[in-house]
Amino acid sequence: MISAVGARLRAFLAFWYDFVVGDDWRVALGVVATLAVTYAASRSSTAVWWIAPVAVVVLLGWSLVRATRRS
Amino acid sequence: MTPLALFIAVFLACAVEAVEATTIVLAAGTARDWRSAFSGTAAAVVVLAAIVAGLGPALSAVPLRGLRLAVGGLLLIFGLQWLRKAILRASGHKALHDENRIFDDELAAARAAAHGGRFSVPDWYAFTLAFKGVLLEGLEVAFIALTFGTNQHDVPLAAVAAGVAVVVVAGAGVAVRAPLARVPENTMKFVVGVMLTSFGMFWGSEGAGARWPGSDAALLVVVPGVALLGLGLTALLRSPVPAPSTEVAGS
Numbered sequence: 001m002i003s004a005v006g007a008r009l010r011a012f013l014a015f016w017y018d019f020v021v022g023d024d025w026r027v028a029l030g031v032v033a034t035l036a037v038t039y040a041a042s043r044s045s046t047a048v049w050w051i052a053p054v055a056v057v058v059l060l061g062w063s064l065v066r067a068t069r070r071s
Numbered sequence: 072m073t074p075l076a077l078f079i080a081v082f083l084a085c086a087v088e089a090v091e092a093t094t095i096v097l098a099a100g101t102a103r104d105w106r107s108a109f110s111g112t113a114a115a116v117v118v119l120a121a122i123v124a125g126l127g128p129a130l131s132a133v134p135l136r137g138l139r140l141a142v143g144g145l146l147l148i149f150g151l152q153w154l155r156k157a158i159l160r161a162s163g164h165k166a167l168h169d170e171n172r173i174f175d176d177e178l179a180a181a182r183a184a185a186h187g188g189r190f191s192v193p194d195w196y197a198f199t200l201a202f203k204g205v206l207l208e209g210l211e212v213a214f215i216a217l218t219f220g221t222n223q224h225d226v227p228l229a230a231v232a233a234g235v236a237v238v239v240v241a242g243a244g245v246a247v248r249a250p251l252a253r254v255p256e257n258t259m260k261f262v263v264g265v266m267l268t269s270f271g272m273f274w275g276s277e278g279a280g281a282r283w284p285g286s287d288a289a290l291l292v293v294v295p296g297v298a299l300l301g302l303g304l305t306a307l308l309r310s311p312v313p314a315p316s317t318e319v320a321g322s
Contacts, residue, residue, distance in 0.1 A: 019210065020145070022152040031147045035140065035279045042280025049281040052272045053293070056151070057300060063155055068164050068308055 024066070030059040077223050078232040080266040084215045085236035087259045088208040091173075093244035095204030098177030103197035110192055111201030119209045123217060123230070130221045136278050142218040143275025149211065150267025154301055157261035162308040215267070222274060265301055269294045 021028045034055035041048045100108035130138060159165035181200060189195040212233060220229030273283065273293055283289035 015207075020148065022148065024152075024155065027151050027155070028148045031144055031151070031275075035144050035275050038276055038279035038281055039140075046282055048279075049276055049283045049289070051281070052147075052276045053296070056147075056268060056272055056297070060151055060154065060158075060300070061304065063151070064158060064304055064308060067155070067159055068162075 024063045026066075027059050027063050030055060034059075074223075074225065074228055077219055077225060077228055080263065080270075081212075081216045081219055081229045081232035082236045083259050084263045084267075085212045085233040086240050087256060087263060088212045089237050089240035090244075090256055092205045092208040093241055094174050095177055095208075096201045096241075097244055098174050098181055099197040099200040099204075102178045102181035103200075104194035107192050107194035107197035108201040111198040111203075112205050114198075115202045115205035115209065118206055119213050122210075123213050126213075126217055127221070127226055130217060138278070139222065139274040140278025142222065143271050143273070143278050145214070145271070146218060146267050147271030147275050149215070150264050150269070150271050152264075153260055154264030154268055154297075157257055157264050158301055158305050158308065160257045161261065161305045164308060219270070222270075261301060265294065265298045269297045272297075 034052055038048050038051045041051065096108050096112050099111065130142075133141075156165065177200070181196065192198045216229040216233040217226065220226035223229075269290065273290055277283065285292075
């Protein structure tokens with residue numbers, strides 16, 4: 001009974017992990033870090049809009065290079 | 072974002088997922104029982120509608136800055152995932168989504184499964200296969216439609232775009248009784264990935280306290296910029312030997 005509940009809980013959590021995080025957890029973590037840095041930097045400077053575009057170039061490029069090396 | 076851009080973004084996102092859901096429903100109906108497959112589809116649509124109806128007013132009540140930070144972050148993660156997959160497929164490093172093969176696999180699995188009904192459903196396997204397929208493919212679309220609609224203060228238009236996409240794709244699938252293999256799915260996924268990444272970056276940064284030069288007009292540079300980045304990365308990574316077609320449903 002407990003193991004069945006545990007298996008369902010694991011499947012539920014795995015679904016949400018796959019739904020939100022996807023194939024590359026580093027990208028999700030990078031997005032969270034980018035927005036945190038933007039928020040922290042915006043308290044001392046107004047010109048922080050460029051942080052996310054730079055992060056997108058780095059995160060996407062890095063994730064693709066890792067994926068193509070594996071394939 | 073103009074109403075037309077909102078409509079196109081939600082329509083394309085919904086159409087891509089609807090193609091995948093239609094393949095699963097067609098397999099369930101062809102191999103097992105059409106009535107049960109349609110019942111499963113209808114049940115999933117009701118659950119999705121309940122989720123949208125419950126989350127819609129809740130999202131509207133969240134302060135705009137907090138909403139843009141959370142929603143922008145999630146859209147940016149979704150967008151980068153979609154763009155990553157579309158680039159890997161377009162450059163030959165990942166197999167293209169083969170609806171014919173997925174249909175054949177689902178058909179074989181459905182034929183091998185045990186028969187039997189539950190409650191008033193004649194074929195429980197066909198019901199659950201269609202229900203799961205439509206619900207899982209629909210969740211992401213419901214989120215996209217809701218967040219785009221809420222941010223643009225036009226949830227009804229986003230809902231109409233989602234509904235039109237489902238009707239067009241499902242109608243075509245039922246009419247031909249075959250998987251929609253000729254839909255340029257990867258191109259649509261690339262376009263949606265560009266839109267989600269651009270708007271996620273824009274809203275997420277605004278929610279985190281950034282001020283874009285030119286305010287909303289910055290999107291006129293951001294969207295083409297992300298598209299060019301994607302096209303450039305595709306060209307850079309293009310492989311001379313395409314990956315074999317071994318994709319599975321839902322990926």
